[in-house]
Amino acid sequence: MGSRHGIGVIGLGVISERYLATLGDVSRVRIAAVADLIPSRAEAVARRVDGCRALAVSELLEDPAVETVLNLTIPDAHADVALAALRHGKNVYGEKPLASTVAEARAVLAAAGDAAVGGAPDTVLGTGVQTARAAVDSGMIGRPLSAVATWISPGHEAWHPQPDFYYRAGGGPLFDMGPYYLSSLVHLLGPIVAVQGASSRPRPTRRIASGPRAGEEIAVEVDTHVTGVLEHLGGALSTVVFSFDGSATVAAPIEVHGETGTLQVPDPNQFDGTVHLRRPGESAWAALEPSAGYAGAERGIGLLDLIDGGGRASGALALHVLDAMESLLRSASTGRRVPLLTTAEPGPLVPLTEQERWRDS
Known part of the structure; x- marks a missing residue:
């Protein structure tokens, strides 16, 4: 080199x-x-x-x-x-x-x-998800029991001038947004061992709302609302919803529930954001100071981590997440629980002290 x-x-x-x-x-x-x-x-x-x-x-x-x-x-x-x-x-x-x-x-x-x-995604290496992971790993919420992950929008045709590929194989809300959330859940709760899913496709076409093709209708070839339950290796269960069939939601992007507390995890499509903690008997959420992750990172940090030998955004993890998504759709079509055939570890926690190394300024 x-x-x-x-x-x-x-x-x-x-x-x-x-x-x-x-x-x-x-x-x-x-x-x-x-x-x-x-x-x-x-x-x-x-x-x-x-x-x-x-x-x-x-x-x-x-x-x-x-x-x-x-x-x-x-x-x-x-x-x-x-x-x-x-x-x-x-x-x-x-x-x-x-x-x-x-x-x-x-x-x-x-x-x-x-x-x-x-x-990708390498957003999981930012201070948002990494701080939440550090909290889980340190026992801050006790034994993790479950998580809820929610992403809902009207669909990308509302803003993207060429949205066709979002509605073809490899697209849809699950394949487009699912990797951010499922990768985060693996970082937080460990590998996924099995899934159960359900899905729907309420509309056969979508209308482009912006750009030179505004008003043009495109075919919908994938399911646009997917929900499911993930079974993690340690016993925790995650409930997930990914949809192009809603206007908005007030649900936290990800919540992780443990025996002695709950974490609100910021948007996993972003690198930063504040993690909040609430324990039984408390009336308010407490903000946690960043304790891990690449601070101020952007798209490309996973590539730099790979070049440096870190491999935290590894192909093995990307395969495992893809396996989970494909298995959710298979479960939705068969009505059966589907065990995963892959596994992957998320790699070591990113120490906060490494936040400047990726810039090498």
Whole structure:
């Protein structure tokens, strides 16, 4: 590896700007090349990022200056791009989900060889979820018994100008938002051993509300309301709801209930946020000071952690979460409890003292 680790970005949609902003502030890495199906996107990024070149995907994969591929393509393409990168000996870090199916994700990990594979979300490495995890690990709420995770919205067609992929295989509220919540629940309560689920698809089409395609109807090919129960290895049960079929909710994103207290966990789609604690007999929630996690982190911290050998946003964890999501849908279609065939540990807690290391300023 050279003095600056070379990253090649494939896929330059909306989320790419957040990754580029993070990685552009870290001196030990550089954006060596970018590629997109729309060449003008790649050319625009290359013009404003020092030392970056706009390449075709095949050229980027063959480029010796690229050591790690950041895969920001649509979910349907995640596995194909990851496998191609691994065939060229590159490390791979991808947006969630790791692949559209567990079978594809297994193939990705099987092809890794000596290369590292990681995947979003890395929001779980921020001070929000990590502080909550430190509280659980320290026994602050006693033995954890259960958790509730809720995410409800009207659907991404309300704001996204190209929302089609949210309503195709690999999309829907479960595959889009579920990884944030399920990854957090694994960090907080440990691996998932089995699930039971139910789901629905109330509307066959959706209408785009913004952008050049405003007013256009798109087909809905996935279930848009998914609920279920997760059984964790330690015995705790999590109840989850993910929906594109509601206006809003006042429920806390995640609550963890233990024998001697309850934690309110901030939005797992964000890195920071305040964790609140309430014990039996108390009338108010107490805010906890951050005690773990990368402070002020942004998209890309998981990639940096992977490059540094931390592997907390690992491919194994991404596969396990994908297994849980696929199993929830299988349970919903069969009406049966579905045991998971994978497991994964979330990696070590992020010490608060590491908060500046990722910036290496």
